[in-house]
Amino acid sequence: DAGVIQSPRHEVTEMGQEVTLRCKPISGHNSLFWYRQTMMRGLELLIYFNNNVPIDDSGMPEDRFSAKMPNASFSTLKIQPSEPRDSAVYFCASSLSRVTGELFFGEGSRLTVL
Amino acid sequence: KNEVEQSPQNLTAQEGEFITINCSYSVGISALHWLQQHPGGGIVSLFMLSSGKKKHGRLIATINIQEKHSSLHITASHPRDSAVYICAVYNNNDMRFGAGTRLTVKP
Numbered sequence: 001d002a003g004v005i006q007s008p009r010h011e012v013t014e015m016g017q018e019v020t021l022r023c024k025p026i027s028g029h030n031s032l033f034w035y036r037q038t039m040m041r042g043l044e045l046l047i048y049f050n051n052n053v054p055i056d057d058s059g060m061p062e063d064r065f066s067a068k069m070p071n072a073s074f075s076t077l078k079i080q081p082s083e084p085r086d087s088a089v090y091f092c093a094s095s096l097s098r099v100t101g102e103l104f105f106g107e108g109s110r111l112t113v114l
Numbered sequence: 115k116n117e118v119e120q121s122p123q124n125l126t127a128q129e130g131e132f133i134t135i136n137c138s139y140s141v142g143i144s145a146l147h148w149l150q151q152h153p154g155g156g157i158v159s160l161f162m163l164s165s166g167k168k169k170h171g172r173l174i175a176t177i178n179i180q181e182k183h184s185s186l187h188i189t190a191s192h193p194r195d196s197a198v199y200i201c202a203v204y205n206n207n208d209m210r211f212g213a214g215t216r217l218t219v220k221p
Contacts, residue, residue: 033209043200043211056207091157103147105157 006092006106014114018080021109025072025094031101034067034077035091043091046072049075050098082113117141120201122210127219133188135202135215142183148175148186149200151214157200160186191219 005024013019025032033048047057049069057067069075079086087106095101104110118137127133136214137146148160161168161175163184168175172191188195196219201212 042213043202045209048207051204058208089155093157102162103149103159105149105159107156112156 002040002102004092004094004106006090006109009107010112012112012114013082015083016081017113018078019082019086019111019113021077021090021111023075023077023093023106025075025092026104027073029094029096029101029104030072031098032069033093033095033103034059034073035093036074036088037091046077046090048098055098061071073084079111083109084113087111087113093095116213117210118201118203118212120199120215122215123213124216125190125218127217129192129219129221130189131219133191133195133217133219135186135199135201135217137181137184137186137212139184139201139210140201141203141205141210143179143182143203143205145204146177146184147202147204148184149202151198151200153197160199186218191217193219193221195219 009024026036034046035043036046037043046059047067052069067077089110091108092106093103095103117140121136122205146163150158163177172189174187198214198216200214203210
C-alpha cells in the first residue's frame with residue numbers, strides 16, 4: 001500500500017483565495033483525521049471521520065474551514081476565504097480503529113497564505 | 115496549564131545513551147500515542163498504549179493510568195533517533211497533543 005497520500009505538498013496562495021487540500025487514506029481504514037501544525041500551537045486535531053461520517057468537528061477553527069469525505073477513499077479540507085493565519089502544515093492520518101488503531105500519517109500539505 | 119505536558123522540551127545525548135521522555139496528562143483518556151516527527155517533517159506513529167508497556171526494537175513505552183503518566187525510552191540511542199517526539203492523548207472524541215520533545219543524539 002502507498003500509505004496516506006496528501007496533495008498538494010506545498011501551496012502558496014493569496015489571502016482571500018479558496019484552498020482545497022486532499023487526502024487519500026489507506027485502503028480499509030475506516031477512520032480519517034485532519035490535523036494542523038503551527039509553530040505557535042503545535043499539532044491540533046481539526047476533524048475526524050468514522051466510516052465517512054464526520055464525528056467531531058469541534059477542532060475546526062471557524063466557518064471558513066470545511067471538510068468532506070464523499071467516499072472511503074477520499075477526503076478534502078477546504079478553507080474559504082483563506083487568511084495569513086491559516087498558514088500551517090496540514091496533516092491527514094488514517095487508522096483501522098478510531099480509538100485503538102495505530103495512526104498512519106500523510107506527508108502533510110504546507111500552506112502559505114500571503 | 116496544558117492538558118498534556120511533556121518533559122524535557124529539548125534533550126541532547128551522546129550516541130549510546132539511554133533516553134527517557136516523559137508525558138503527563140490531566141484528563142481521562144482511552145488511548146495514548148507516541149509520535150515521532152523527523153527533521154523533514156514527516157510523522158510516524160511509534161506506539162499506541164491504553165495500559166502497561168510496549169516494546170519495539172530499541173524503543174519502550176510505558177503508561178501508568180492511575181498516575182496519568184507515560185514514558186518513552188530509547189536504549190542505545192543513535193543519531194538517527196534525532197527527531198521531535200510527541201505525546202498525544204485520545205479522550206472520547208478529542209485528541210490533545212503535547213508540545214513535543216526535541217531529541218538530538220550526537221555521534
